[in-house]
Amino acid sequence: MKIGLFIPCFMNELYPKSCIATLKLLKSLNLDVEYPEEQTCCGQPMANAGCAKDIKTLAYKFVSTFSKYDYIVAPSGSCVTMVKEHYKDFFHEDDEEYNKTKTSIYEICEFLHDIMKITKLDVKFPYKVGLHNSCHGHRALKLGTASELNIPYNNKLRNLLNLVEGIEIVDLKREDECCGFGGTFCVTQEDVSVAMGKDRINDHLDSYAQFITGADMSCLMHLEGIINRDKSPLKVVHITEILAGEVQ
Amino acid sequence: MSIHNHPKKAKEFVSNDERMHWHDKALWFVREKRDKASKSIPEWEKLREYAQQIKTHTMANLDKYLLEFEENATKRGIKVHFAKDAKEHNEIVYNILKEHQVKKVVKSKSMLTEECHLNPFLEKKGIEVVDTDLGERIVQFRKEPPSHIVLPAIHLKKEDVAKTFHKELGTDENNSDPTYLTRAAREHLRGKFLEADAGITGVNFAIANTGGVVVCTNEGNADMGSSLPKLHIACMGIEKIIPRLQDLSIFTRLLARSATGQPITTYTSHYHGAIENGEMHIVIVDNNRANFLSSNKYKKALNCIRCGACMNTCPVYRRSGGHSYDYVIPGPIGSSLATFRDPKLHKTLSFACSLCGSCSNVCPVKIDLDSQLYNHRQDLYEKNIISTKKRVVMKLSVWVLNSPILFSILGKITRKIVPLIPKKIIYNRFNIWGKQRDIPNMPTKSFKELYKEGSIDVK
Numbered sequence A: 001m002k003i004g005l006f007i008p009c010f011m012n013e014l015y016p017k018s019c020i021a022t023l024k025l026l027k028s029l030n031l032d033v034e035y036p037e038e039q040t041c042c043g044q045p046m047a048n049a050g051c052a053k054d055i056k057t058l059a060y061k062f063v064s065t066f067s068k069y070d071y072i073v074a075p076s077g078s079c080v081t082m083v084k085e086h087y088k089d090f091f092h093e094d095d096e097e098y099n100k101t102k103t104s105i106y107e108i109c110e111f112l113h114d115i116m117k118i119t120k121l122d123v124k125f126p127y128k129v130g131l132h133n134s135c136h137g138h139r140a141l142k143l144g145t146a147s148e149l150n151i152p153y154n155n156k157l158r159n160l161l162n163l164v165e166g167i168e169i170v171d172l173k174r175e176d177e178c179c180g181f182g183g184t185f186c187v188t189q190e191d192v193s194v195a196m197g198k199d200r201i202n203d204h205l206d207s208y209a210q211f212i213t214g215a216d217m218s219c220l221m222h223l224e225g226i227i228n229r230d231k232s233p234l235k236v237v238h239i240t241e242i243l244a245g246e247v248q
Numbered sequence B: 001m002s003i004h005n006h007p008k009k010a011k012e013f014v015s016n017d018e019r020m021h022w023h024d025k026a027l028w029f030v031r032e033k034r035d036k037a038s039k040s041i042p043e044w045e046k047l048r049e050y051a052q053q054i055k056t057h058t059m060a061n062l063d064k065y066l067l068e069f070e071e072n073a074t075k076r077g078i079k080v081h082f083a084k085d086a087k088e089h090n091e092i093v094y095n096i097l098k099e100h101q102v103k104k105v106v107k108s109k110s111m112l113t114e115e116c117h118l119n120p121f122l123e124k125k126g127i128e129v130v131d132t133d134l135g136e137r138i139v140q141f142r143k144e145p146p147s148h149i150v151l152p153a154i155h156l157k158k159e160d161v162a163k164t165f166h167k168e169l170g171t172d173e174n175n176s177d178p179t180y181l182t183r184a185a186r187e188h189l190r191g192k193f194l195e196a197d198a199g200i201t202g203v204n205f206a207i208a209n210t211g212g213v214v215v216c217t218n219e220g221n222a223d224m225g226s227s228l229p230k231l232h233i234a235c236m237g238i239e240k241i242i243p244r245l246q247d248l249s250i251f252t253r254l255l256a257r258s259a260t261g262q263p264i265t266t267y268t269s270h271y272h273g274a275i276e277n278g279e280m281h282i283v284i285v286d287n288n289r290a291n292f293l294s295s296n297k298y299k300k301a302l303n304c305i306r307c308g309a310c311m312n313t314c315p316v317y318r319r320s321g322g323h324s325y326d327y328v329i330p331g332p333i334g335s336s337l338a339t340f341r342d343p344k345l346h347k348t349l350s351f352a353c354s355l356c357g358s359c360s361n362v363c364p365v366k367i368d369l370d371s372q373l374y375n376h377r378q379d380l381y382e383k384n385i386i387s388t389k390k391r392v393v394m395k396l397s398v399w400v401l402n403s404p405i406l407f408s409i410l411g412k413i414t415r416k417i418v419p420l421i422p423k424k425i426i427y428n429r430f431n432i433w434g435k436q437r438d439i440p441n442m443p444t445k446s447f448k449e450l451y452k453e454g455s456i457d458v459k
Helices: A009-014 A016-028 A044-048 A052-066 A077-090 A096-104 A108-115 A135-140 A156-161 A190-206 A217-230 A239-243 B006-015 B017-039 B044-060 B062-075 B086-099 B111-115 B118-124 B134-141 B158-169 B178-195 B221-227 B245-260 B299-303 B309-313 B315-320 B331-341 B358-362 B369-382 B388-401 B404-420 B447-453
Strands: A002-005 A032-034 A071-074 A105-107 A128-132 A211-214 A235-238 B079-083 B104-107 B128-131 B198-201 B205-207 B212-217 B231-237 B267-271 B279-285
Touching (some): A009 A016, A009 B404, A009 B447, A016 B447, A044 A077, A044 B369, A052 B369, A052 B388, A071 A077, A071 A096, A077 A105, A128 A156, A135 B358, A156 A239, A190 B006, A211 A217, A211 A239, A217 A235, B006 B017, B006 B315, B017 B245, B017 B309, B017 B315, B044 B299, B062 B079, B086 B118, B086 B231, B104 B178, B118 B128, B158 B178, B198 B221, B205 B245, B212 B221, B212 B231, B212 B245, B221 B231, B309 B315, B309 B358, B331 B358, B358 B369
Parallel strands (some): A071 A105, B079 B279, B104 B198, B198 B231, B231 B279
Antiparallel strands (some): B212 B267
16 A cells, blocks of 8 residues: 655645654554655645636646555645645546545545544653644544534544543634634735634633644644744644654 | 725724624624524434525526416415516615505515615605614614624624614613613614504515415514504515425524524514505515526525524634625625625625635535635636736746745745844734734754655654
8 A cells, every 4th residue: 555645835844843743653554655756735825815727737746746646645634625625627527547636635634543543542642732623624524523513523633632642632612613824814814814813722721721733734833823922821733743742 | 886895894893802802702602502503403414405405496496486476476465576686676665665655664674675775765765764673773773784684783782782772762871781772672663663654574485385475583573564554565585485385394493593593583474465454565686696596606605594604603704793794795605695796896705714614514505605705716816806916926836836846945945044034024014924923933954855865763
């Protein structure tokens, strides 16, 4: 089984630690993982800004880079959603390469939970942790049950975190409220975006969380930006780093 | 008309932190009530599916059901009128009122008459129009549009209402006790109901196989307005049709629970003809609705039953307030409707959204709201409505991203240079991200560099 590791562009540049943790998690399961060096970006920021037409070349590049793998795994729910949901406009519905890419791409937690079905992690994280359910992963990829729906509760991220020794996942008042990042939204609607971020952080502070974690670094980057500016007593860490035992 | 600007209006609302949070919490409280109510029904998700199917079927056969409705309503002695747009709607209503020499009208909440600007039209003709829903009456006193379709005065606090009532009704300026204020409003409105020559109501559902209409209110004002005066005019958009009486049960179970978390509205009034010696008219309006039917991407927007749940759940709406949308229907559904109608005027609305998708999940008729807003953005680009600056930046980004080498070089330079630049220069006025947020710390090496070096210890 050959895995293609898809690392979101900004994570590659700014958050190598979370990328390393992702690689380690996959390698720890004795998987054959490869990071194709010709990858850049899935095109999501441009598409969300209305310029999906422009990213056709990126979509083609992505599919030709990754369609050869049995699975494509990425530490980002929103980038995976981009490939799964929004690339279809660029390809014919019978396009074999795209259809293979679309069906074999997984967010890392989804992959560990649904494909590898892991039930054990030999790591400790003795802290109070607040889980930020990022919207795309949570609602589009259904990594967790959206609070709006009347269906049985499940949360893949929570299930994985529960395998970590000593962790205490705090209960938030608004379990899956958006943090306000939203791609270019964080700049074009700066005021609402920051207000949303602050509220999200306060929900964690009110629940006595020591860490905020989640499966989307973009949301965490936005929250971390506010936390650092406001000198809030909270740390931000990508879920892969906890699962891989990379933070102590 | 100048182009509406959601970010600017949102900034104004957000800048009053205390009021913004009060607004957010009030609406979140409603959303939580809705959650409890919807979760008390095991078949909730099935109901949503049925509602979606009924609406989609009806819209695909709208001409047939409209004619069936007209025929059945006419048999009941109701006079049915069709209007192609707002102007025709207003004229039809005015002509009926003129024929009956009406001087005073009581109106029960209707977003359609808001959309058609009926009040100012009739007032210009010398007719007094009084909105009788409490929230509507408050905003009417203040000469403001409603800021929410179910909670029209949700942007106001009880102290604001006390001031307004003091000015308009002579109540104590410093007494903002809700019971005191409600009593004053009730007394005032009772007089208006008794004096009125005609009542205008909206329509929540029009039933094709019975030829009657259903209006849902919590205050009973539609009943007062349609049974005290002899003349009742019900105004509805073409999309309010449902095929059969038994379909109604699906919608009444979904509507109030989604809107306010109530099991059912206090009054669910059925009108199947005029009161004794009275007259009943129904005005059915297109006003650009039929265009939705021919659009695969946006036609589901017509399925909306106006519960307002998408507004209550929308994290942007809760913090930016309904007036920031500058459209008769605010929030996610309003953003889609407005952008479809006039993309240029409302070009900021599809971007007034973080694409969180909560609206689509909360919607009782499963409208694909977040997908519609995503699609609108692409359409604005196609129509050349988004700014040249954005267009250039995006094209440039794609150009860089098409080359892994160039992208890596730029990344490397950024990571090297940014830590050397003084903070004062980094946090300049063009750095919108940095106004209220720190930029991330720059690592020395990218993941790709570490991977290539083989220096990642995977043990």
